[in-house]
Amino acid sequence: MVLLRVWGQTQTSATGNIARLPMEIPLSDTRPPALDEIDRQLIAALQINAREPVANLARQLGIARTTVTSRLARLEKTRIITGYGVRLSQRVVDGGLQAYVGITVQPRSGKEVLRRLSALAQVQQLCAVSGEFDYVAWLRTDSPEQLDQLLDLIGSVDGVEKTTTSIILSSKIDRGQPV
Numbered sequence: 001m002v003l004l005r006v007w008g009q010t011q012t013s014a015t016g017n018i019a020r021l022p023m024e025i026p027l028s029d030t031r032p033p034a035l036d037e038i039d040r041q042l043i044a045a046l047q048i049n050a051r052e053p054v055a056n057l058a059r060q061l062g063i064a065r066t067t068v069t070s071r072l073a074r075l076e077k078t079r080i081i082t083g084y085g086v087r088l089s090q091r092v093v094d095g096g097l098q099a100y101v102g103i104t105v106q107p108r109s110g111k112e113v114l115r116r117l118s119a120l121a122q123v124q125q126l127c128a129v130s131g132e133f134d135y136v137a138w139l140r141t142d143s144p145e146q147l148d149q150l151l152d153l154i155g156s157v158d159g160v161e162k163t164t165t166s167i168i169l170s171s172k173i174d175r176g177q178p179v
Contacts, residue, residue, distance in 0.1 A: 033078045033080065035080070038061060038063065038071065039071060039075065039080075041060075041061055042057065042061060042068065042071055042072070042075075043075070043080075043081070045057055045060055045061070046081070046084075050084040050085070051084075054068050054069055054072075087174070096140055096141055096142050096143075097140070097141050097142070097143060097144060097146075097147050097167065098124075098138065098139065098140050098167070098168040099138075099139045099141075099147060099165050099166060099167045099168060100136055100137070100138055100139075100165070100166045100168065101136065101137045101139060101151065101154065101163050101164065101165045101166075102132060102133035102135075102136055102163065102164040102165075103133055103134060103135040103136070103137060103154065103160060103162075103163050104132075104133055104134055104160075104161045104162040104163075105134045105135070105159050105160055105161060106159050106160075106161050109158065109159025109160075110128075110134065110159070112157075112158060112159050113135070113157055113158075113159045113160055114126070114135075116157045116158075117135075117137065117154065117157070120150070120153070120154075122139050122140055122141050122146070122150050123137050123138070123139060124137075124138045124139065124140050125137070125138040126138075132164075133164070137154070147165075147167075151163060151165060
């Protein structure tokens, strides 16, 4: 827990001196827990194959199975690992259309834009970014026509000032999310 030390109430002593008393206010610690090298190696191995048996992971890392199990439990509890998923092959993904969309929003409109975009199932991921755009969205649709309609919808959201779209032609490297 992080404590913020501030000067709080004033107190008058018997002699008439006035003093401020220090006060500690607890703050939530939003920093992610530190990862050591074994945690990083474990996560990297799971990114390659999330279904790898604990015994194999223990052998690869040179640690006990119980250590792997307890580390996995800690990484899940602290929300460093938030789930295990399936990556579709490019053959399956190619049935649709994917695009990245840079989105510029008007000042103080971010929360409303976020709320509206989160309701769209075609928005696979939305990231706040620095640079030219405020957000970058990863979209997935079944056809160019659907993408066109989706882009019109995003552009009509109150607070969206401008969008810039790049259609994904092919994926050259996909390592999942790096540690």
